[in-house]
Amino acid sequence: MRIVSLVIMLFLSLLSSNAAFAQWHQKSFDVMGTLAHVEFWLPDTAESSTADNLIAAVEQEMQRIDQTMSPYIATSELSIINRDAATKPVKISPELFDLLTDAQDIAKLTNGMFDITYASVGYQYDYRKHQKPDQAAINNALKAINYQAVMLDKSTSSVRFAHTDVKIDLGGIAKGHAVKNCIAILKGAGIEHALISAGGDTTLLGDRIGRPWFVGIKHPRADDKTAVQLPLSNESISTSGDYERYFIEDGVRYHHIINPKTGDSARNVVSVSIIGKNPTYVDALSTAIFVMGLQKGMALINELPEYEAIIIDNQQTLHVSTGLQQD
Numbered sequence: 001m002r003i004v005s006l007v008i009m010l011f012l013s014l015l016s017s018n019a020a021f022a023q024w025h026q027k028s029f030d031v032m033g034t035l036a037h038v039e040f041w042l043p044d045t046a047e048s049s050t051a052d053n054l055i056a057a058v059e060q061e062m063q064r065i066d067q068t069m070s071p072y073i074a075t076s077e078l079s080i081i082n083r084d085a086a087t088k089p090v091k092i093s094p095e096l097f098d099l100l101t102d103a104q105d106i107a108k109l110t111n112g113m114f115d116i117t118y119a120s121v122g123y124q125y126d127y128r129k130h131q132k133p134d135q136a137a138i139n140n141a142l143k144a145i146n147y148q149a150v151m152l153d154k155s156t157s158s159v160r161f162a163h164t165d166v167k168i169d170l171g172g173i174a175k176g177h178a179v180k181n182c183i184a185i186l187k188g189a190g191i192e193h194a195l196i197s198a199g200g201d202t203t204l205l206g207d208r209i210g211r212p213w214f215v216g217i218k219h220p221r222a223d224d225k226t227a228v229q230l231p232l233s234n235e236s237i238s239t240s241g242d243y244e245r246y247f248i249e250d251g252v253r254y255h256h257i258i259n260p261k262t263g264d265s266a267r268n269v270v271s272v273s274i275i276g277k278n279p280t281y282v283d284a285l286s287t288a289i290f291v292m293g294l295q296k297g298m299a300l301i302n303e304l305p306e307y308e309a310i311i312i313d314n315q316q317t318l319h320v321s322t323g324l325q326q327d
């Protein structure tokens with residue numbers, strides 16, 4: 001728990017005043033079924049309309065990605081893939097092709113624990129209505145869960161499913177992608193200090209001017225509490241928790257992170273945060289490591305020098321990867 005004292009120490013620096021306060025701009029808004037937040041520092045020399053324009057550009061980019069990748073929008077590129085790819089190759093945008101390529105790479109890296117075809121079973125859960133598939137429905141859906149059934153053809157920028165019944169869902173990776181694109185928009189406009197988040201996915205551009213940003217990891221069993229505050233600059237962090245979308249039946253928690261091998265919610269840990277440079281990867285990895293659980297998940301992260309992990313197990317004990325244990 002050395003990290004905790006480090007965090008408390010750095011937390012005190014938060015209390016020092018910031019002379020440039022007036023030049024920070026921020027907005028929170030709803031998108032992709034979650035709350036997004038943008039915050040950045042604009043130099044004095046910028047035109048007064050710039051901040052509003054940048055905030056609008058970020059909001060529009062997130063809306064655009066939602067329109068492209070939402071399974072709930074019948075005209076989204078994702079919905080069209082799910083409708084047609086089992087019968088014919090579907091030509092897709094370079095953006096979606098690249099994102100599917102990332103998803104497949106992460107599936108291989110995690111031995112199929114991250115698998116966008118989990119959707120066959122995933123779409124049968126409705127957490128708001130407390131609905132879950134019965135075992136027969138799960139067994140049936142498991143036949144269509146295999147990331148290797150998603151075939152990408154770069155020469156034609158198309159995707160095709162190897163079996164009927166395959167469905168895909170990008171809920172475990174699209175928010176990271178959205179945050180990545182939005183940071184690129186701000187960077188392209190010359191912004192050097194920014195935070196963008198969508199739900200549990202946050203990317204930080206630069207620092208908060210002379211001090212780090214602080215990103216909280218929610219306490220998994222107390223909505224209004226923070227389990228740990230992390231000082232971060234120029235990093236991305238993604239948290240996957242079993243408290244975001246869930247219901248409890250007969251004392252069992254059914255939540256939105258699904259083990260693709262069983263079709264059931266993963267219950268080895270309650271919260272996984274992954275830190276690294278690539279927003280898309282940390283998003284998908286936080287979901288994958290959640291499914292892998294403490295031992296296997298931490299072992300994988302400790303093999304990957306570019307990523308660190310903070311895992312809260314189901315006894316609510318905090319574990320950190322080796323890179324975070326150094327003083």
Ligand code: ADP
Binds near residue numbers: 241287
């Ligand atoms: P959140 O969406 O709350 O930020 P995560 O980043 O952990 O949380 O993503 C969870 C989402 O990922 C689920 O809502 C679902 O859309 C998708 N998902 C769930 N299990 C898997 C899995 N094993 N592989 C890929 N995607 C998954």
Ligand code: MG
Binds near residue numbers: 238282283285287
């Ligand atoms: Mg994720």
